[in-house]
Amino acid sequence: MSFAVIVVSEIGDKTFLIAAVMAMTNPRLVIFFAAISALGVMTVLSALFGHFLPNVLSKEYTQFAAAGLFIVFGFKMLWDGWHMDDTEGNDELEEVSAELIAKEKEGKDEADRERDDLMEAGGVTAAQKKDLATLDRLKSGAQNIANYFFSAVFIQTFVLTFLAEWGDRSQIATIALAGAEDFWWVTIGSLIGHALCSAVAVIGGRLLASKISVRTVTIVGAVIFIICGIYSFYVNYYKLNEDMTMLSISELLSRTLSPDVATREDAERQLETLARESFAQYMFLLGQELSSEASQIDIRRSAGIAMKNALSAKDEGIRSEFTARWLQMDQNQRKVIKDGLLRSLSSSHKAPGFAAAQVIAAVADIELPRQEWPDLINILVQNVTLPDDNTKEATLQAIGFICETIDPLVLQDVSNMILTAVVQGARKEEANQRVRLAALKSLWNSLEFVKKNFEHEGERNYIMQIVCEATISSDEDVQVASFECLVKIVQLYYDKMPNYMAQALYGLTIDGMQSPNERVAMQSVEFWSTVCEEEATRLADNMAGEHSSDFTPYPVHDFARPVGQKLVSVLLFLLTKKEEDDDEDEWNISMAAATCLTLLANVFSDDIVGLVLPWVQAHLQSTDWKYREAAVMAFGSILDGPKHETLAPLIEQALPFFVAMMKDSQVQVKDTTAWTLGRISEMMTPETVKPDQLHALISVVVGGLTDQPRVASNCAWCIVNLAEHMAGEDTDVATYPLSQYFDGLISTLLNCVNDKSDANLKATVYEAIATLVSTCAKDCFGTVERLAAEMLSRLNGTVAMQREVVSHDDRTTLQELQANICSVLTNIIRRMSNMIAPVADSIMVTILQILTSSQRNSTVLEDCFIVISSLTSAVDGDFVRYMNDFSPHLVRSLQNPQDHQMTAIAVGLIGDICRALNEQILPYCPEYMNCLVENLKSPILDRSVKPAILSTFGDIAIAIGSEFERFVAPVMQIVDEAVALVITVPQDRSFDQIEYANMLREGITEAYVGITQGLTTGQKAQLLAPYVEKMFVFMQSIVFDDEHSEEVAITMGGLIGDLADAFPPGSMARFYSMPWVDKLLKELRGMYYNPKGQDVGKWAKTRVKRQLAAAI
Template structure:
């Protein structure tokens, strides 16, 4: 055995020295590295593990998740001499003909990665001919045919993913013909399975073929025939192909919908669960497509634009017959299944929910008969199915349509909370939870005390799953009082029950089975929201609770955390306690909280000092709440907290922690104002480094930019050393343009622009307070250019408009007649008029104020 083979075997066993040696060799001599790997992969008789790793390393040398790194890897490959590349490609084709399945499979994966780079440029002429020979020639075993079909499928998938040119049409046609022929009924089942999987991976690649009716018919006919294959795996993958076609080629479905309806409904009724789930997925996916199309059409109609892609209403046409078939799947419960197992019962429930959201009111008349006939059936399966069917209807129909049924259902659901079967009790609790979330105003007032009493009782249920659902229902019930909490009402409907609710949930937190079914989490989250949305008359109770939670927090430091499971449990409990502490600090006054603040901050800092703790996000949020209460008095904690804050700001990998740490810095800056100044050098360095880091998640950028404004407002004239660089970063961020057709990116760019505007507002106000506003004057043209772009941006949302108008007002107020010519412009008037005409009261108020100060500045 060669030294290289031994090295690969050691690396396959995750030997760190061997892995490092291989990595160094790749960096030192890429061409020889790949040639040796290809030789190892293709040599029969070598250890299988070494050969498989060789193929995997070839694939990894060309593939990357990051676009920039992917491009770099492909450039490194294409920079190799053609004879060197040929010396690697040929062994890959040889290895695909290996008698060992594991080797031929990994060779197929590696060859596909190479082919995805080479075929668009017609650089591998014998690739396709070799694979077609493998598939058609009788001398090759089925394992080679399977590997070859896998290779074609992976190649199509990778070509579709990469941004290079398309493969020429004759080659595309040959690949698809080979795959489609591989699915034919004359082929062995394992070859058909590989071909069907390859077709699923090729459907994006085949977009030109799917445009041609004759070719599309051939593909659809082959897939539909495969749904009748004796092998269940082939049937399931065939339906997965149909799912992809529904998503990718919705507008081409009309000719096939009758057949697809017949096939899927028969399969849902008659086939084994795994295949039936795939057939159900077709309808769930179709619902998602049609919901998007309906939303898109509604938006276009509102804007007076023509509908580009009409919804064909396939789900609505099928609902009368389809929904009852799906309702029957709800009777296929698995009593011993793990939580959240995706079984037939769950697939049917999800699909019915999707249908409800798509057809809205029309679902009620179809499903309510099933519910009414079975809700009191002697069979627990039918009772449970009736509840699940009712749940599936709750989020879809208009409130006026479903509301009366909700009102009628609550007394029955309260009875079913005491059903003899645990799954019925669980579903009843889940149904009540959904009603509390979606339709709380349809719970009859006279039932409210009974509802609370029943949920409290179910929190003590022997089944952790039912108890967890009861806690979730209390959470949703308390969430309904958020508006009343904002208005700081003296009392609300929960007030008389709060002491009992709090004590019940505290008891749940102490249950020995609290780790099961997310029970402890559900109880603590319910506690937090009850505190947050409590009325003023509950404050004495909250004052009593505060030392209880401080004591509970102290006890967590004695918990063992020797292994990952213990550490995870400790993190979870400390994180949940942070959320409760945060809620209490948001509700109680400074005088009440001050005696506990030192102790609470000591606990929070102690958790942050444990670098292994996985709840720093929650800790920083709690620290923000403390700083908001004690305001300037928070300065005494900042010297101890500073290195921990910096560590949070520099935690670029755990970007959620980084984001919350940035928010905490902003909150502290606003609360202690100039007292933050001695720490600003390190803080600003960390913030700027986060913007420079190309690997950091994009969602970090908006809060960082906004934080510049918080710091500037806090320290005034002392912001001068950071002014030029921070404004340059803001100008750079404001110069990027979102694509017109990417809703996620448009949403992100609106958030980014909102943060840029917030930063400018803070900087202008801070410099004005520090009598240094003249230093900002040189940046006014760039800021106004940004505002001008926003004035005509069709994707601008109201939050951006509000911040833009606020900045206009601040500039006019701060600089007045100095900039009267710059702001006496049509685009400024347009921004103000858009805001005044928005109909949003807060936005109109901001715009009215801004308009008045602009008028004063211009006339001044």
């Protein structure tokens, strides 16, 4: 820029013309060096002045001042040039020539006067003439030698040029440029520009000046000056804006750590805005902050967290949006960010390295499944071999996060590399225990995809050796991490454990249970809980499959039995590890031991009684409250395993003791006793309960409702269990064992809600009320009607409160209250059914008021929709009178896919309304169908909702019958797209993939069933003909997939029968003669533990026979 500015400003300027005229009558080389020397000195001085000016003024000011000067000078030059005469340049040339001639003449006149003075002083002799001649020659020679630097012409040109340049626009331009840009480049560019102009001047200046008018040069220069000024202003503004952004990133991150809520939320909002408007810049700036060793540690950590949160989310729809946003970035931009993340792993501080590890995992979760960032694992594995401990620790953390986040199938090709790196860091030879800890945590995360390694005994032995050695480390964190690994190993590789149990695990884990480090003890207990849970599950599965001819029983190694006595002894001792100030909600070793004892009882069954009961009897009346409490806890913990016949006499004997212990002086004892009474309540049935036992139990728990919240909460839970188990299988009875207590229980529970402020207690009490209502006999309906009026009154009261609440906490409390009341109302409506009709209008009015006044993301909306769902079943077709007012709320929820839970409830509610209104729902169907289709297409909506949407198509078809004709083609196209997702079975599917595939299959099949039934009822079954073959191909693909669920098979059985009924007998024989149809029907009839499946199989078999028989 400086070069261009000098060239356009100097051509035709005075300094240019001075050099041009002087070169006409003097040696050009002398004139060139004189001019360039003057201009060089002036340039250096100007650049220095401009360079140091920002030390006095802010650089931002000097940059914008320079840009302003360019624009001002540009317009000044444009004004001068526009009003300049075409010959004005020649006049200036003549003016300069005249000045030079005058100065030359003045010099000659002065020399003549000197000579005349000498002659007048006495004349000149011959000798003197000779000497003068010699002197003249010497002077001439000296002058010739000094011509280049000290001649009058050189000095004259230098002085004239220097003075002419002073204050000239080129000098000011140089000052401005040096203040805004790099000093050296401005100086060099200006010198080269001056040299070029001076060279042109001395070589052909006069010719150039005569050919190109100064007016033209001035106007061109003016335009260039203006362009340079505008460009400079733009660049400086952009740079300043970028600098302000960089500063604000650091400042905003700092503000996110502020204790002031408003400051923190404002900073988070600004960061979200930047991420939304300029995601690439946002990630780049955060990456710079994270990798900068000069930044504060907290800010670097915050930068890492912000980056991770911009890439990952729990909600699948949001996660998909984040993924697309990252992938839309340029590859080079992404590479710069990723390289910065990898550098951050080597931070001298641990926190930024840990944050970088999380971000790397988030990026890897996006890119590795798409075969991008292929060298990542190699880089991480190499990092583990580096000498720097911080780098190794952060890298191992990154590996762990990657293994935790990414589907194991994606990493199976690099599993050996990962395992090698992890085991390398976990060895006992690793001196740094932080590195070892990170390695063990990474091992825990990688255990799921090293299945092949566990199949090889040598590799398995080495891994187990590394983990077992870590359990005796001197570092407690390493110990805990190693036991966590053992817990997961026994869960994943149970069948590989027999040898290791006997050799090491028995001793390590039982010793670990007695460790003074509670975290180690808890993980050791968790190990045995996991063993027992696995064995209990296998025992249950084996029992369920024993009637199936193709079922292979799971091996049960009964690991706990050889050490049962020792194990129970340690667990009972751990139950006593309580303190008076223990937090009831905080998981501790005593709770862990109780849970393990429960699971052990499931495995040992009746045998657990002989191991536990003597200890209970010995300590039930101990003077030490810890042992009393532990004895009660032990009794309650073993009630799941033994047979009812074994427990019944024990409960009868123990119940009086427990009733008495509800008056214990120690609140922990009363709390655990109330919990144990709740467990005993689960064992009671109308057939086995004795009236005196029931009376004693109800009396003591009703009294306990007035005790401290933790005791009252367990008493309310006891009532929940009594209500569920006293009702029996048939709830449509005139009376039941709780009838005589029902009204009193409801009144006491309502009083408890009024008197207590504890939120958890209130929720449990309302649950008890709701459960009593849902299971009550008919002789309790009078109380239920009064309760309905009370609940409606309370709900109406919350509507007024809703308009008054301001704080977040108050709003949350109000929403919890509304949710609790709605749950009771829902059960009242379901229990009373059409008897609720007299107050249905009042209920809907109140619910609609809540829906109208609630925020879109309010949690109470879900509860309101559930109330409405129950009301649709109670009033059936009469619900149509509420549709005009309610439908907009339903549509609004369908149009909010970000809240997938609310969307799911709304989708289900459409099905309920369809079943209630049937064809009366037709006016609302087009809008509902549009919403449902949009949600299926939405990348934001959680995929778990989409199978239900497919099923709802079937509900709509059943409701409107033949009117569904208009929707058949588009719906079938959508269903075909869903079929394409599940008809091909990929190899090595994960559990989540199998589960979702079955959900999708069930949704598709239910859509087919509903459409088939609806069109058949509406005499439009022929519309199905083009789609029948696709339906059968779809079902065939499922039958031959061993991972299909029972629910899918049952729904397909229904579809088989419905299609057979939809078409004339014999017309479908070619489909029903396929071998897989008979295979499916046999599967259904063989569901010994699923009567529904057997019934559907038998029914479908009759329909198939009719089709085949007619074809013979």
